Amino acid sequence: MPGIRINIRPEGEATTKSSKLNKLFKRLYREKELWFIAAFAIVWIAIFAYYPMYGIIYGFFNYVPGKKLSECEFVGLKYFIEFFKLPDVWLIIRNTLVISTLNLTIGFIAPIILALLFNELNNITFKRIVQTISYLPHFVSWVVVASIIFSMLGNEGVVNDMLIRFGFIDKPIGFLGEGKYFWGLLTAANIWKGVGWSSIIYVSAIARIDQELYQAGAVDGLGRLGMAWHITLPGIRPTILLLFILGIGGILNAGFEQQLLLGSPTTREYHEVIDTYVYRYGIQMGRYSFATAVGFMKSFIGLALVIVTNKMSKKLTDMSII
Amino acid sequence: MRAPYIKNTISGRIFDFFNVTFMVILMFIMLYPFWNQLIVSLNEGIDTARGGLYFWPRKFTLDNYKYMLSESNLGRGAAISVLRVVVGTTTCLFCSGILAYITTVRWFSGRRFIRLLYIITMYFSGGMIPFYLLIVKLRLMDTFTVYWLPGLFSAYYMLLISSYMYNLPEALAESARIDGASEIRIYLQIVAPMCLPVFAAIAVFSAVGHWNSWFDVILYNPSGKWDTLQVYLRKILLDVEQVGKLVDEQKKMEAMRKLTPVSVRAATTMIVTLPIIFTYPFFQKYFIGGITIGAVKE
Structure with a gap:
């Protein structure tokens, strides 16, 4: 609906500099209340987002807490070079990329499959109950998840207890203490926590697919598998592509809280990102x-x-985020 | 319900059987870890250590909870957690909402500039250390303020709310403006009430975020003065001291002799988790609405 605007523009007014300024002031005066509110928002973001960006300059100085920046020694790129000379730098980069890649492959496909399976459930009540339950882990904190994992996968936890009782192993498996289990454990925890939640976006994308397509498919003799493959999956293809591209943009974000909580000094070689x-x-x-x-x-x-992948996204799907 | 034009074949029925079975297993995987913590927390600690506790408490007791509740720190942690959720959510909703509002007033000359100013921060930030040094410089360390002030305006919430506001009829706000209502009044009395669904979604996101956050507490509250429940749980998770403390406690009181760190931890986990388990199903439609608003942004 078009809004009512009150624009007072006397015709034939000379556009001199002073009258332009005058107009500007008039306009600002008319918007004074909005600028008053905006002032708070601008000051806040200047302090809490843009000042820390300026703070990046500390990376080029040898900053000593309590000293002014002008009193600190300028070191240029010293710390950037130092990072790549560290003995464990490749370990950190490897862990970051491996964990991200696991999240972006197994962790990415899982919610898509789950959404497709949800879509095949016939009983609406049952479907709703399963969906609701699958969201639950998303809402608890990583502290709670870590606490549960420590409790269940510890040496005396229920998993080792059962495995021993049924004779699969003789002594408890050190899921938490041994580095070789860490990537698997972390990926499993990430999927457990996020799969239901991440499936929401695919479920709603599936719900937006035109029902007539399915009718036409039925006429052409498609079965349910054929419909899922030829109609549902192509229907959510833009969503899948967009989220995948976003995921690539965030590939250096391999998680943080999880590693801090689930990692221990003995698994450092595998958890440090x-x-x-x-x-x-x-x-x-x-x-x-x-x-x-x-x-x-x-x-x-x-x-x-993010910029590169956003360009890709524009080309491939006509959708962009920036 | 399946659409009538889809044929019900034998292979389809076999698939349905496996699909439902899979869903039952999925529900078990999602729920059992919480159930496991619940029965451990309701069982005698010494008995739990013997193993074999799978589906039902063997020696029922409330001692684990009694011990947790007798800890004065826990009550304080819970109070601070609740306060943080209330203050953090309301301030963030009010401020992000009004920010979204001013960026949707079509004749406001600053709206693009402010939008851009906020959107940039979604893609680039100074990082953890400069932000930490800022908090130190502002003397916000070891204060309650550090929980809500840095989260006051959110670029993401601004986008969600404003994309909702764009679809509202403009005439209502304009007619109020002609009648001489102030902008804050228009926002509070006309625009905000029409945005309740999106506000509800954001309130859920924000409240859950505040309830669950623990890292900023550790980072900005090293003194432990404003420890929340989550941090309390994490301390039990990590502190070896806690075991020693428990042993002292056990020497003092006969009733406490059957406690173990595992069972006390399970009780704390349940105390932190129960408020979430009981409330999130009721907010479901709001947060799903919120996600979908974000998804259809084009």
Whole structure:
């Protein structure tokens, strides 16, 4: 519905500089209430988002807490180079990429399959109950998930207990202490927590598919499998592509809380990712400048990936996020 | 219900059987871990350590909960958690809502600029360390303020709310404006009441986020003065000291002798989780609505 606008534009007015300024002031005056509200929002974001962006400059100085930046020594790219000379840098990059890739393959396909299976359920009440239950883990914190995992997969936990009782193993498996289980454990935990929630978007995409397509498919002799393959999947293809491209853009975000909570010193070789590394070096060891540099590198590459993948998305699906 | 034009074949029925079986297994996988914690928390700790506790408590007791509730810290943690959810959610809703409102007033000259200013922050940030140093500089360390002030305006919520507001009829707000109503009044009395569905969705997201967050507590509240329930649970999860403390406690009181760290942890997990389990099914339609609003943004 078009709004009612009151624009006072006297005709034939000379557009001199002063009258332009006058107009601007008039306009600002008319919008004073909106600018008053906007002022709060602008000040807030300047402090809480743009000032930290300026803070990236610490990565180029040898910052000592309590000192002014001008009193600190400018070191240029020293910390950036230092990062790549670390003995465990490739370990961290490997872990980040491996964990992300697992999330972007197994963790990505699982909700799509789940949504397709939900779609095949005939009983609406049953379907709704299963869906509701599948969302539950999304709503609990990683602390709770970690606590449950420690409890169930520990040496005296119910899983080891059962495996021993039924004679599959002789002594408990150290799911939590041994590094070789970590990637599997983390991926399983991520899927358990997120699969139901992530399926929502696919379920709603499936619901938007035109029912006539299915009728036409039935006329052409398609069975249920054929319909799922030839109608449902192509119908949600744009959603799948968009989310996958977004996932590639965020490939350096391999998770953070999970690693901190589920990882232990003995699994460090497998759980340390860039984010946890920044936390350990920056906050826990107080190497602010070095950790700022590493964090900046990560968000810079992340931004580049988002821009590139967004371009791809525009080309492939006509959808973009920026 | 299946549409009538889809044939009901034998292979289709076999598939249905396996699909339903799969869904039952899925429900079990999603629910059993919580059930397991519940029975562990309701069983005597010493007895649980013997193993074989699968589906039902063997030696029923409420001692684990009694111990947790007798800890004064836990009550305080719960109070702080609730306060954080209430203050954090209402301030964030009000501020993000009004931000969304001013970016949807079509004749407002600053609306594109402010939108851009916020959208940029969705894709690039200074990172953890500069933000941490900012919090230190603002003297927000070890305060309650650090829980809600940095989350006051959210770019993501702004987008969700404004995409909803765009579809509202503009004439209502305009006629109120002609009648001389102030912008805040138009927002509160006309626009906001029409946006209740999207506000409800965001309230759920925000409240769950505040209830569940623990890392910012650890980061910005090293003193432990404003510890929330989640942090309390994490301490039990990690602290070896807790075991020692429990042993002291056990020496003092005969009743506490059957407690173990595992059963106490299970009780805490349940206390943290139960409010979520009981409330989230009721908010379902709102959060699903919220997700779909975000998805159809084109």
